[in-house]
Amino acid sequence: MSRIVIIRAFALYLPVMSLICAWLIKRQVLKQRAALLLSSLWVFVSLLPANLLAIRLGWWQFHAFGGMFLGIPVDLLLGWTVLWGSLPILLFPRTPIVITATVAFGLDWLLMPALHPVLEVKPQWLAGEAVALALCFIPAQLLARWTAEERRLYGRVLLQVILFAALILGTLPAIVLANTGGTWEALLRRPLWATSLLLQLLVVPAVIGLTAVQEFATRGHGTPLPYDPPSRLVVSGPYAYVANPMQISAMLMLVMWAVVLRSAWVAAAGVMAHIYSIGLATFDETNTMEARFGEAWTIYRRAVRNWVPRWRPWRPSLGSATEPPARLYVSATCGMCSEVSRWFKRQGAVGIEIIPAEDYEGKPLERISYDAGGGSGLEQGVAAIARGLEHINLAWAFVGWSMRLPLVRQCLQLLVDASGGEKRVLPAGRTCVTASTQPE
Numbered sequence: 001m002s003r004i005v006i007i008r009a010f011a012l013y014l015p016v017m018s019l020i021c022a023w024l025i026k027r028q029v030l031k032q033r034a035a036l037l038l039s040s041l042w043v044f045v046s047l048l049p050a051n052l053l054a055i056r057l058g059w060w061q062f063h064a065f066g067g068m069f070l071g072i073p074v075d076l077l078l079g080w081t082v083l084w085g086s087l088p089i090l091l092f093p094r095t096p097i098v099i100t101a102t103v104a105f106g107l108d109w110l111l112m113p114a115l116h117p118v119l120e121v122k123p124q125w126l127a128g129e130a131v132a133l134a135l136c137f138i139p140a141q142l143l144a145r146w147t148a149e150e151r152r153l154y155g156r157v158l159l160q161v162i163l164f165a166a167l168i169l170g171t172l173p174a175i176v177l178a179n180t181g182g183t184w185e186a187l188l189r190r191p192l193w194a195t196s197l198l199l200q201l202l203v204v205p206a207v208i209g210l211t212a213v214q215e216f217a218t219r220g221h222g223t224p225l226p227y228d229p230p231s232r233l234v235v236s237g238p239y240a241y242v243a244n245p246m247q248i249s250a251m252l253m254l255v256m257w258a259v260v261l262r263s264a265w266v267a268a269a270g271v272m273a274h275i276y277s278i279g280l281a282t283f284d285e286t287n288t289m290e291a292r293f294g295e296a297w298t299i300y301r302r303a304v305r306n307w308v309p310r311w312r313p314w315r316p317s318l319g320s321a322t323e324p325p326a327r328l329y330v331s332a333t334c335g336m337c338s339e340v341s342r343w344f345k346r347q348g349a350v351g352i353e354i355i356p357a358e359d360y361e362g363k364p365l366e367r368i369s370y371d372a373g374g375g376s377g378l379e380q381g382v383a384a385i386a387r388g389l390e391h392i393n394l395a396w397a398f399v400g401w402s403m404r405l406p407l408v409r410q411c412l413q414l415l416v417d418a419s420g421g422e423k424r425v426l427p428a429g430r431t432c433v434t435a436s437t438q439p440e
Contacts, residue, residue, distance in 0.1 A: 003117070004064060004117065004118055007115055007118045008064065008067075008073060008075045008076065008118060009075070011073075011075050011076045011079040011080075011115065011118075012075035012076075012078055012079045014079070015078075015079040015080075015082035015083050015087065016078075016079070016082060018082070018087060019082050019086050019087055019090070022087060022090040022091055023090065026090055026091075030227055031147060031148050031149075031150065031227065031228065032089075032093075032148050033227060034147050034148075034225055034227030034228050035089055035143075035144035035145070035147040035148035036085075036086050036089060036090065036144065037225075037227070038140075038143050038144055038147055038159075038160070038163070038225070039085045039086065039088075039089050039140040039141060039143060039144035040081055040082070040085035040086050040140075041085075041163060041167070042085065042136070042139060042140035042143055042159070042163050043080070043081045043084045043085035043136050043137070043140045044077070044078075044081045044085065044171075045163060045166050045167055045170070045171050046135050046136040046139070046140070046166070047077060047080055047081065047084075047132070047136050048069075048070060048072070048077075048170075048171060048174070049135075049170070050128075050131060050132045050135050050136055051070075051072050051077075051132075052070060052071075052072075053128070053131070054125075054128040054131075054132070055071060057124075057128070058122050058124070059121075059122055059124055059125045059127060059128030059129075060112070060119055060120060060121045060122055060125050060128060061119075061120045061122070062076075062118065062119055062120075063117050063118060063119075063120060064118050069175075069178060070174065070178065073118060076115070076118065076119065083104075083107070084104060084136060084137045084140065085140055088100050088104070088137075088141055089141065089144040089145070089148070093145065093148065097138065097141050097142065097145070100141060101133055101137060101138055101141075104133065104137050105129060105130075105133060108129055109126070109129070112125070112129075139159060142155070142159070143156055143159040143160070143163075146159075147223075147225075147228055150228075153217055153221065153222075153223070154217060156223060156228075157213060157216070157217045157223050157224075160213075160223055160224060160225060161210065161213055164224075164250075168250055168253055168254060168257075169253065169257055172254070172266075172269060173254075173257060173258075173261060173263070173266050173269075176263065176265045176266050176269050177261070177263060177265075177266070180263070180265040182261065182262075182263045182265065182266075184261065186260070186261045186262040186263070187260065187261065189262075195260065198256070198259060198260045199260065201256060202253060202256050202257065202260075204252070204398075205248070205249045205250075205252035205253045205256065206249065206253065207398065207401055207402050207405065208238055208245050208248065208249040208252075208398075208401070209245065209246050209249030209250065209253070210405055211237055211238055211245075211401035211402075211404065211405065212224075212237065212238045212239070212245040212246045212249065213246065214237070214404070214405070214406070215234050215236060215237035215238065215239060216230050216234055219232065219234050219236055219237070219372075219376060220232045220233070220234040224246055233292075233293040233296050233297060233300070235300050235304075235314070235315075235316060236372060236390070237390065237401065238397070238401065239304070240304070240310075240313035240314050240315060240390065240397075241304070241309040241310045241313055241314075241394055241397060242304065242305065242306070242307065242308070242309040242310070243300075243301065243304050243305060243306045243307075244306050244307060247274065247278075247307075248274075248307060250270075250273060250274075251270050251271070251273055251274035252270075253270075254266065254267070254269060254270025254273060255267050255270040255271070257270075258270060278306070278307075296316070299316075299319040299320065300314070300316075300319070302319075303318070303319060309394055310394070311393055311394050312350055312392075312393055312394075313350050313351065313390060313391060313392075313393075313394075313397065314351075315350060315351025315352075315391070316351075317351045318350070318351055323373075324373050325351045325352055325353050325373075326351060326352045326353070326370065326371065326372045326373060326387070326391065327352065327353050327355050327370070327371045327373070328341075328344065328352055328353070328354050328355070328368070328369075328370050328384065328387075328388045329355050329356070329357040329359075329360050329365055329368065329369040329370075329371070329384075330344075330354060330355075330356070330357055330368050331356065331357040331358065331365075331368075331424070332356035332357070332358060333356075333358065334424065336420065336421070337357070337368060340368065340385070341354050344388055344392075347392045347396070348392070349388065349391035349392050350391050350392070351391055352388065352391040357369065364425060365378075365380070366380070366423040366424060366425060367380040367381040367384065367423055367424070368380065368381065368384045368385060369384050370383070370384035370385075370387040370388060372387070381413050381416065381421075382403055382404075382409050382412045382413045382416055383403075383404055383409055383413075385400075385403070386399075386400035386401070386403035386404040386409070387400065387404070388400070389403070
């Protein structure tokens, strides 16, 4: 048996056997299994570009035949995924991440040169190792620990978004193209303006998916992962129009990305992913959602379809006489604000009341404010207007979803403030004045 065969066999089977032993010894709860899945996926997805970068910059080179993916031996890739993704979180879930990263670096320092001739390390290979740790190992371990310990919600949601975006737009198409004779050169074959237009169209499903994830985090206090779901039923944002916006977003992005890549096989993968989502969504609804949320879920599902969006939104107040409508507080004594109030009333917004901000019972408001009810708190300024748009129809809701995205909302608020929409105070019984002219 040749040295190459022995190296490739040990590179795969030794980590896998270690994982099996650790799995049998360590009992896992649901959150820990979710953590293992996410950390392994992150390492697998990120190791591909990390190795391609290393090959490109001359940090290391692979010399093998058969069982290759993008010039990388699949057995080494899978073994590396286990060593960096699953084993650390199984064996050292509470060890400081600096220590686990140092151990990972030390193991690679010993093992990678020993993989010759399958892997040939070059003089500057430790620079590539540092990059791989930063891109692959550390984020994977952070995501796994935050998921297992149910902390840093927004951090783990952000990492999940990055992971699944890379999976949909990078890893999955790469696998399909590599096995169907396709290439990435289609991105360069058409005119630049055409490619630019197609990429801009991808923004539409991307906004739908991102705002759905945002809704899960802000309203449901959970993530898109079925093993790390929201603790509250989410029926606002895109969920007021369609029950499965994330699955629709993923399918549309894959199909539209297939058009950019000129690959019918990538489009077929998008369709198959959609079919799988239908089965998964049906299974999840049948087995968990009704049990978790009871009548509220039943009422919602009677009104909102799985895959075909409504034109006008559904709100809980429309399905129950005991649920209060949302409220948009707009000053009645400020000329600029009262125009906003009249505009919303003309649109016939659903499930929302437009109330003078002067009537708000609490700390005096300084901006247009939105209260969804149910203890979700106030959203103010651009975020409040965006929420109000979600009550009109699907077209205006899309504008609102785009406005509420992180960074977009903050930039818009700065522009509004610079254009005269800055914070204002409402003295009792008098017209609003800007905060800068408030009497001391």
